[in-house]
Amino acid sequence: xSLCNLTRKDRDASPKGMARIGRxxxxxxxxxxxxxxxxxxxxxxxxxxxxxINIRQEVVVRLQEDARExxxxxxxxx
Amino acid sequence: xxxxxxLMIAAGLGIAALASSAAYAYVQGDAAGQLRASxxxxxxxxxxxxxxxxxxxxxxxxxxxxxxxxxxxxTQLATQRGATIEEVAAATACQIFASxxxxxxxYRLPDGVWRQRNGNEPVPRPSHCG
Numbered sequence: 001x002s003l004c005n006l007t008r009k010d011r012d013a014s015p016k017g018m019a020r021i022g023r024x025x026x027x028x029x030x031x032x033x034x035x036x037x038x039x040x041x042x043x044x045x046x047x048x049x050x051x052x053i054n055i056r057q058e059v060v061v062r063l064q065e066d067a068r069e070x071x072x073x074x075x076x077x078x
Numbered sequence: 079x080x081x082x083x084x085l086m087i088a089a090g091l092g093i094a095a096l097a098s099s100a101a102y103a104y105v106q107g108d109a110a111g112q113l114r115a116s117x118x119x120x121x122x123x124x125x126x127x128x129x130x131x132x133x134x135x136x137x138x139x140x141x142x143x144x145x146x147x148x149x150x151x152x153t154q155l156a157t158q159r160g161a162t163i164e165e166v167a168a169a170t171a172c173q174i175f176a177s178x179x180x181x182x183x184x185y186r187l188p189d190g191v192w193r194q195r196n197g198n199e200p201v202p203r204p205s206h207c208g
Contacts, residue, residue: 055164057208059169060165063155063166076111077109077144
C-alpha cells in the first residue's frame with residue numbers, strides 16, 4: 001500500500017480524487033510511524049530510578065557557599 | 079572626680095548586663111538548636127528536622143514551624159539560583175551535618191536510620207554532598 005498504487009481515479013484533480021490521495025498519504029504516514037516504533041531498541045541495562053535522590057549533585061556542590069550564608073542569616077531556623 | 083568614675087563604671091556595667099541579657103534572649107530564640115538538644119528531634123539529610131521518636135504536640139508544632147521557615151528560605155534561594163527546592167535543601171543539609179549537630183544529638187541519612195552523634199566524632203555527610 002503506497003502512493004504507487006494510485007489509480008487513475010485517484011489522480012483526478014477533482015476534490016474527490018484529492019481526498020482519496022490525502023487518505024492514502026495519511027495511511028502511508030501511519031505505516032511509517034509504526035515501522036519507526038518497531039525499530040526503537042530497548043536499553044541494555046534497565047534505567048535506575050533512585051527515589052532518594054532526584055537532585056543533581058553538581059548543583060548541590062555549587063550551592064554550598066549559598067547554603068552556609070543561608071544558615072548564618074537565619075539564626076534559630078538552622 | 080572619683081564619683082564620676084564610679085558612675086561611669088556603673089553605666090558600663092549596666093550596658094554589659096543589657097548586652098548579656100540580649101545574648102541570652104538570642105540563645106532562647108534558637109528554636110532549631112533547642113529542638114535538636116531535646117533529643118526527640120533530629121536533622122535529616124533532606125534539609126529538614128524530623129521526629130526521632132514520639133513527641134508532645136508542642137514539640138511537633140515547633141518542629142513544623144521551623145521546617146516551614148526552612149522551606150521558605152530554601153524556596154527563595156532556589157529561585158535566585160535556578161535550582162530546585164530539593165537541591166537547595168540537600169545542599170544546606172550538607173552544611174547542617176558538618177556544623178550544627180552537637181554531641182549526643184540525632185541525625186538521619188538517606189538510609190532512614192536515626193543515629194546519635196557519639197561525643198565529638200564527626201557526623202558522616204550525606205553522599206550527595208560530594
